[in-house]
Amino acid sequence: MWANQRFKRVLAVSFDYGQRHDVELKAAQTICRELDVPHETIQIPLLSQLTKNALTDRSVAIDAGHPEGANPYSRLPSTFVDGRNAVFLLTAAIYAKQRGIADLVTGVCQTDYSGYPDCRAPFIKSMQKTLRLAMEYPFRIHTPLMDLTKAETVQLMQKLGGIELIKNTHTCYAGTRPACGKCPACLLRLKGFKEAGVKDPIKYE
Amino acid sequence: MWANQRFKRVLAVSFDYGQRHDVELKAAQTICRELDVPHETIQIPLLSQLTKNALTDRSVAIDAGHPEGANPYSRLPSTFVDGRNAVFLLTAAIYAKQRGIADLVTGVCQTDYSGYPDCRAPFIKSMQKTLRLAMEYPFRIHTPLMDLTKAETVQLMQKLGGIELIKNTHTCYAGTRPACGKCPACLLRLKGFKEAGVKDPIKYE
Numbered sequence: 505m506w507a508n509q510r511f512k513r514v515l516a517v518s519f520d521y522g523q524r525h526d527v528e529l530k531a532a533q534t535i536c537r538e539l540d541v542p543h544e545t546i547q548i549p550l551l552s553q554l555t556k557n558a559l560t561d562r563s564v565a566i567d568a569g570h571p572e573g574a575n576p577y578s579r580l581p582s583t584f585v586d587g588r589n590a591v592f593l594l595t596a597a598i599y600a601k602q603r604g605i606a607d608l609v610t611g612v613c614q615t616d617y618s619g620y621p622d623c624r625a626p627f628i629k630s631m632q633k634t635l636r637l638a639m640e641y642p643f644r645i646h647t648p649l650m651d652l653t654k655a656e657t658v659q660l661m662q663k664l665g666g667i668e669l670i671k672n673t674h675t676c677y678a679g680t681r682p683a684c685g686k687c688p689a690c691l692l693r694l695k696g697f698k699e700a701g702v703k704d705p706i707k708y709e
Numbered sequence: 710m711w712a713n714q715r716f717k718r719v720l721a722v723s724f725d726y727g728q729r730h731d732v733e734l735k736a737a738q739t740i741c742r743e744l745d746v747p748h749e750t751i752q753i754p755l756l757s758q759l760t761k762n763a764l765t766d767r768s769v770a771i772d773a774g775h776p777e778g779a780n781p782y783s784r785l786p787s788t789f790v791d792g793r794n795a796v797f798l799l800t801a802a803i804y805a806k807q808r809g810i811a812d813l814v815t816g817v818c819q820t821d822y823s824g825y826p827d828c829r830a831p832f833i834k835s836m837q838k839t840l841r842l843a844m845e846y847p848f849r850i851h852t853p854l855m856d857l858t859k860a861e862t863v864q865l866m867q868k869l870g871g872i873e874l875i876k877n878t879h880t881c882y883a884g885t886r887p888a889c890g891k892c893p894a895c896l897l898r899l900k901g902f903k904e905a906g907v908k909d910p911i912k913y914e
Binding site: 546550555589595598602621622624626631639640 | 759802831838845
């Protein structure tokens with residue numbers, strides 16, 4: 505909705521990287537249909553082929569916090585997929601340039617920073633520069649949620665008149681519907697709605 | 710060979726992105742076998758799915774120079790695959806980090822710059838920074854050929870004692886064996902050998 509109000513033409517892409525929570529792909533499709541925005545899902549089998557993490561591998565448990573030694577190379581949580589946002593943005597940039605589009609909008613947010621380095625502003629800034637240099641194209645990466653708390657994101661949605669769409673959103677990392685209500689993503693979402701004083705319309709277990 | 714002399718442990722990866730000249734994948738395999746370096750080919754179907762270019766699409770002609778309007782969005786030659794080196798380096802970085810490796814070696818070269826922005830030093834420098842920020846890992850991208858002319862690359866190979874391996878290398882964009890001898894890549898190679906005063910041991914049509 506943010507992009508719809510700013511740009512004449514909006515295309516939406518989702519990425520299927522073998523995530524447990526692939527219900528988010530259907531949620532994106534439903535929301536885009538209601539907004540009359542063309543939506544495409546791009547297959548990225550590479551991420552699950554190359555990395556071991558809790559989001560694509562059911563044999564890896566989802567960490568509640570940042571346990572020491574969860575990841576063999578650092579203390580990042582087991583839900584961190586190495587290079588995920590870099591792969592998403594690079595793919596989206598190639599996709600966009602082919603269509604004559606230079607503006608990329610992503611929902612990354614550093615305030616709810618769960619230990620994911622690729623959600624922070626310095627990464628996005630560097631990524632934008634890299635994309636421009638790689639393809640000689642004036643890419644701009646927009647991050648309207650970067651510095652918002654989850655409560656402010658809910659409030660932004662209200663302001664944009666999109667509160668009705670909230671029932672179609674998906675957040676839970678476990679990928680269950682009703683949502684698990686216990687994973688880090690669910691807990692963050694519930695806290696955000698509570699602080700915004702808005703009732704979360706999705707169902708929890 | 711350059712990497713072999715500098716690092717204890719070397720792994721080689723090639724990328725199958727649907728290129729016409731997939732004979733280069735076999736060439737890489739043969740050379741790695743002779744050098745006793747483990748070699749893996751990673752499938753990247755995404756590049757040919759997302760972009761239209763002469764390297765992956767046989768309906769697009771290979772430009773000899775930099776014709777105006779060859780690419781709908783810029784004057785890059787039709788052999789330019791949008792984002793290719795960014796995809797290669799990002800994939801290699803994810804692959805490397807999973808194996809505890811931070812040093813990436815790539816053969817990009819800006820002296821024979823055929824209009825490819827992703828072969829230049831500013832791109833590589835920015836890419837290295839982006840990879841570090843994306844994964845919080847001390848990646849270093851090494852580019853031993855960056856400022857060498859093709860003649861100097863041939864001389865480097867002689868110095869490293871690898872001249873015997875030259876017969877297994879592949880350069881031709883048309884992917885034919887014997888090589889076409891006419892595409893920009895063949896012309897550049899022939900010029901390099903000539904200037905180095907070394908006979909190119911591969912066959913030409």
